[in-house]
Structures are given as structure tokens and as C-alpha cells.
Amino acid sequence: MSSFSSTVPADTDSLPGHIHRRGLMLVLSSPSGAGKTTISRRMLDLDANLSMSVSVTTRAMRPGEVHGRDYFFIDPTEFNMMVNRRDLLEHAKVFDNYYGTPKSAVEQALQAGKDVLFDIDWQGTQQLKEAARDDLVSIFILPPGARELERRLTGRAQDSAEVIAKRMAKANDEMSHWSEYDYVIVNRDVEESVAAVRAILQAERLRRRRQIGLSEFVRGLQAGL
Numbered sequence: 001m002s003s004f005s006s007t008v009p010a011d012t013d014s015l016p017g018h019i020h021r022r023g024l025m026l027v028l029s030s031p032s033g034a035g036k037t038t039i040s041r042r043m044l045d046l047d048a049n050l051s052m053s054v055s056v057t058t059r060a061m062r063p064g065e066v067h068g069r070d071y072f073f074i075d076p077t078e079f080n081m082m083v084n085r086r087d088l089l090e091h092a093k094v095f096d097n098y099y100g101t102p103k104s105a106v107e108q109a110l111q112a113g114k115d116v117l118f119d120i121d122w123q124g125t126q127q128l129k130e131a132a133r134d135d136l137v138s139i140f141i142l143p144p145g146a147r148e149l150e151r152r153l154t155g156r157a158q159d160s161a162e163v164i165a166k167r168m169a170k171a172n173d174e175m176s177h178w179s180e181y182d183y184v185i186v187n188r189d190v191e192e193s194v195a196a197v198r199a200i201l202q203a204e205r206l207r208r209r210r211q212i213g214l215s216e217f218v219r220g221l222q223a224g225l
Contacts, residue, residue: 020213030141031171059097090127
């Protein structure tokens, strides 16, 4: 069972026919370069009810990134304090840097019926399962081939040859966790992959357990309201 409250805020939409819904956590994971970040950005552009979970990280800011939009960039001491206070839903060490998901903002969004998108690895996904399995929908993105994965990493021109080699070496380990996810998509074409993720999201939103206002709605129908 989820560790979060399913209470609906008083200001939830009360239009006729509206059914109060519990938000969900949509996780996209993949090896670096498989396309999860591109797919995530397209999903955010297309769906107003979906917001990105902004992680904290101890890694250096890359060109074009903005503090508070892409990540909250913090030092290791502050990160350790957040871990000790249990302020993070999940946290992990990736390529000598630490990443984590602040808890409070996610809790507020789910209670308000909003969906939260996560771009995290398999370690973080396992921790989210332990914290709130009923709220979680997980998708693993696979590249169409190893050569294409290397081409994408090289084409980003963000990392050194040494870092790219490390990412390729780590990809096999990351891909070995595909079977732990609810859904798997091979990203041969970005738009097709986005369409698949949108279909999954729509179906998961309609799950009976997430429509927490459904019982009240049906009672109203039976009463002739």
C-alpha cells in the first residue's frame, strides 16, 4: 500500500461528472542516450497535468541548465543532511555524483490529482516502489541497438570520450534491470515512443483504485443525481 495519504483537497474540481483522481508517479528509466530525456520533454509539452519532478544533485551544472528547473544543484554536505532528515523519496549515486527526489512537492502534487514525471535510474525506481508502489507506473526505455546508443552519446557533445566509454560500459548493467519495470519501450522513433507513453499514462489514469471519487460518483448516479 502507498505510504501517502489519499485525501482530496477541498478545492478539487467539483464540476458535474468530474471524478476525483489520485495522481500517479510516472517513471522513465533508460541507459544514458536511449532517449528518456527527449521523451520526457515531449510528454511535458503535450500534457498540462504532468509536471517534472526536479531532483537534487551534487554534480556540476552543464551548459544551458538552470538551477531549480533542471536540477537543484547542491553540495555533498547539504545532500547528506537531506538524506538524514528523510527529505528524499529516493536517492542514488551515479557516475560519482549523487541524485535524489525531494519528498514534499511530490506528495502535494499527488494529493491534488496531479501526475509527476521522474527521469531516474533503476536504483531510484526500486526505492520509489518501496515508498509508494500503488502510486508508481514505471517504463524502461531501450535503445534500438548498441551502435545507435554510442552514436547518440557521441552526438550530444556534452561528455568527454572517457565519460562516453564509462556510460557504454554501464549500459549493460542498467539494461539488465528492464524486467523490473511495468512497461518496456524500444525507442526506434521518438514520436512513436511518445505516443506509447501517452497511451500507458491514459490507461493508468483510468485504473479504478486511482479514481478515489468513483464510489461517491456512482452513489450519486444511483440516487438519480
